[in-house]
Amino acid sequence: MLENQIAIVTGGAVGIGTAIAERFVEDGATVVIADIDEDAGSEVADEIGCTFAHCDVREYDQVESLVDGVVDDHGRLDVVVNNAGISSVTSVEEMDLEEWEAVLETNLDGVMHGTKAALPHLKETDGCIINLGSIYGLVGGKGAASYSAAKGGVINFTQQVAIDYADQGVRVNSICPGFVETPMTEDLLEDERFYNFLEQKTPMDRHGQPEEIAPMAAFLASEEASYITGANIPIDGGWTAF
Ligand code: NAD
Numbered sequence: 165m166l167e168n169q170i171a172i173v174t175g176g177a178v179g180i181g182t183a184i185a186e187r188f189v190e191d192g193a194t195v196v197i198a199d200i201d202e203d204a205g206s207e208v209a210d211e212i213g214c215t216f217a218h219c220d221v222r223e224y225d226q227v228e229s230l231v232d233g234v235v236d237d238h239g240r241l242d243v244v245v246n247n248a249g250i251s252s253v254t255s256v257e258e259m260d261l262e263e264w265e266a267v268l269e270t271n272l273d274g275v276m277h278g279t280k281a282a283l284p285h286l287k288e289t290d291g292c293i294i295n296l297g298s299i300y301g302l303v304g305g306k307g308a309a310s311y312s313a314a315k316g317g318v319i320n321f322t323q324q325v326a327i328d329y330a331d332q333g334v335r336v337n338s339i340c341p342g343f344v345e346t347p348m349t350e351d352l353l354e355d356e357r358f359y360n361f362l363e364q365k366t367p368m369d370r371h372g373q374p375e376e377i378a379p380m381a382a383f384l385a386s387e388e389a390s391y392i393t394g395a396n397i398p399i400d401g402g403w404t405a406f
Contacts, residue, residue, distance in 0.1 A: 165386035167192035175248030177205035179346030183374030221274030241285040271314035290333035297338040326394030335393040342400025367402030
């Protein structure tokens with residue numbers, strides 16, 4: 165579905181980002197994984213047949229260099245997946261301001277940086293942006309004040325940029341996963357009390373796997389999704405329907 169497409173996946177060194185990068189490669193895309201984890205990123209890039217670039221999405225200059233470098237190397241850019249993120253399960257009163265800022269900088273500013281740097285190139289190719297939201301941006305979650313705020317921002321930002329660039333050929337969507345087994349969630353998913361809560365909240369009674377998120381990213385990036393923009397799509401075993 166993605167033959168001849170040039171794609172960037174931020175935060176692709178592990179978890180959902182790796183699954184998306186791998187699926188894109190299988191579908192024929194040329195993929196650059198961008199991450200702050202140089203060791204894991206280089207190793208996974210070798211394994212799945214893509215390239216790795218070091219980039220901290222909190223820093224606009226680094227994101228702009230990444231995007232410009234990819235366009236210099238490949239002549240075009242078709243897809244950006246703004247996936248890099250960190251988690252936080254701290255309530256407002258317990259949270260210090262540094263934690264609030266760190267989550268917003270990575271999870272929201274990082275998405276804006278990827279979007280701003282890529283848009284001039286995506287306008288040339290009728291390209292698309294796929295952001296990683298979360299169910300916690302749609303409905304909130306226990307004690308996840310900064311994370312939910314950032315993801316809510318990602319969801320509204322997705323709609324806003326989709327509106328602003330629809331007539332310039334760029335589609336912008338987000339995927340909003342429920343709980344998916346990755347390094348981000350491994351401790352939480354091993355906690356019996358939390359898992360009981362998850363089962364009660366999830367009609368499908370289980371968490372998801374990164375490979376259950378990646379096909380939606382591939383679909384959204386493809387021509388098959390040519391009339392889809394401004395959508396925030398839950399993949400959550402029914403959590404937000406309940
Ligand atoms: P993860 O923690 O397993 O992996 C995140 C990756 O992002 C890591 O490789 C990390 O090094 C990278 N990263 C972190 N900060 C970065 C920065 N400043 N610059 C560049 N890279 C950075 O996370 P995951 O579970 O694979 O989640 C991926 C995305 O999906 C995140 O945006 C997350 O919020 C979202 N999400 C995850 C879940 C879940 O249950 N796993 C649910 C909903 C949404």
